Amino acid sequence: MSKDTVQNGLVVSMEYTLTVDGEILDSSNDAGPLQFLAGYDNIVPGLEREMVGMKIGESKDVVVLPVDGYGEFDEDAFMEVPRSEFPTDMELEAGLELNVSDEDGQHQMAFVASFNEEVVRLDFNHPLAGAELQFNVKVVGLREASQEELDHGHAHDEDHHH
Ligand code: ZN
Secondary structure: OOOOEOOOOEEEEEEEEEEEOOEEEEEHHHHOOEEEEOOOOOOOHHHHHHHOOOEOOOEEEEEEOHHHOOOOOOOOOEEEEEHHHOOOOOOOOOOOEEEEEOOOOOEEEEEEEEEOOOEEEEEOOOOOOOOOEEEEEEEEEEEEOOHHHHHHOOOOEOOEOO
């Protein structure tokens, strides 16, 4: 298979705009084109699936439903934690993002949904859960991934190794 279209194992550079409910949430105008290694779950599945086969210079509008994006909003993905489990000097506010670890030491992102003196209600939904994502994407570069990138499962850029 020729390497001039988006396919697994290639590093794709794309310009993009993400719009939700008519509001632009994210765009490559701010930080420049996004690079990702195709085929390794680096971008939402509904977008990657639609980008396979695109050529350099090609652009496309893609609508991604929650099931292929950040998931449906889950009413059960909330947890109430005693206020006493948080440091007393911690300033809580609704929307605050927390890195929570469970008994097994697994880390998960959560947001403070609400709180009072006794209880903090945490929301484990992704901020874009339930959202219909409207992308406009343009492929601006394609290259073969290095072995290191394939081993890591993500793209590296020149000045940013991890
Ligand atoms: Zn890496």
